[in-house]
Amino acid sequence: MRRVTRRAPPIVAVSGPSGVGKTRLLRRLVAELARRGLRVGILKHTGHEHPFDRRGKDTEVLRRAGAVAAAIEGPSGMAYFGPPAGGARALARMLPPVDLVLAEGWKREPLPRIEVYRRGVSPEFLCARDRRVFAVVTDAPPPRPLPAFEADDAAGLADLLCTRHRLRPARRRRVGGRSEAPRRRG
Template sequence: MRLIGLAGWSGAGKTTLLARLIPCLTGRGLSVSTLKHAHHRFDVDQPGKDSHTHRQAGAQQVLVSSAQRWALMTELRGAPEPALAELLRHLSPVELVLVEGFKRDGHPKIEVFRAANGKPWLHPEDPAIRAAAADTPPPGGLPHAGLDDIEGVADLVLRYAAPWPS
C-alpha cells in the first residue's frame, strides 16, 4: 500500500480536488481508499436510528451493515484520538491511500494552495510536502500542477506516494 496526503488550509480545495482525483486514479486501474481527518466534532449517525440508540446506550462499537455497505463506529469515550498509523490499520489493503488533513503528520504530502485564501504556503515549514497543486507557482521551485490539471496532479500523486508499512 502506498500513501500520500493532501494538506492545505481550509478553503484551499482539498475535498474538491480529491473528488476529481479519485476517478482519475481509479480510471488508471488503481484501487484507492481515503482517510479524512475531521477538525471538529462530527457524527455519521443520526438520532432516531437504532445504531444511534445503541451508541447512546453505551456501546463501545456499533457496526451497521446492509447489502450496499457497512460502517463501524467506535466511541472514544475520553480516550485520545487515534494516530494516523493506527487508523490506517483499519483500512482494507489497496494500492493507494489518499489522506485529507493530518497536515502536521510526517507522511508525504501534496500541498493544495489557493492564493485567494490569503494564507501562507505550508511547504517552507513542512519538509514532508513533496509537491503542490496550486493556482499559482509555489516559491522555491517545488514541483507543481495546476488545481484544474487533474492528470498532472495524479502524476504527482503517483510520483511521490510512498510505501506505507501495513
C-alpha cells in the first residue's frame, strides 16, 4: 500500500510593529481567502510572557505536577499547553490540513513576509533591509520596488498570494442540495 504524504502548506509571515494593523489586515485577508474557498491556518507569535493556561485549572495543575505538556479539547476547539513547538514550521505541522498558513509576527523566523507599514507608527520600512519581504501594505511609497497595497485591499493581496503560491480552492461536490468541499485524507 502506498503511503500518501501531505505537502506542507506555504507559510507567509505578516510583520510590522505593534499597533500598525496586522490583525486587522489578517482578519480581512482570511475572510477574502475563505470566501474564495481556501482553507487558511493562522499562527501567532508573541515575544511577551502570556498566561495561556489559567492558574488552578486542571491542565495548569497537572503541568505543575510534572506533565511535560497538556492538551484540552471541547465542542468549540482544542488548546495545547507545553514547551514552544520550535518555530513557525513546527507549529504549522500541528494544524489540520490547510492551503496556506499566515503567521502574525515571527520576525526572526526565515519566512517570506508581507510587511505592514504605517506612517507615524512604523519607525522604518523592514523591506529596506529584509529581502524576505515580497509585498508591503502601506500608506507611503516603499524604499524598493515591491508590490504595494492599501490596508483595505484584501482582494489584491489575496490575488498576489494565490498567484505566488498557486492556490486554488479544493474541488467542491454537491451533497444534499448544497456544495461541500471534499474531505481530505491525511
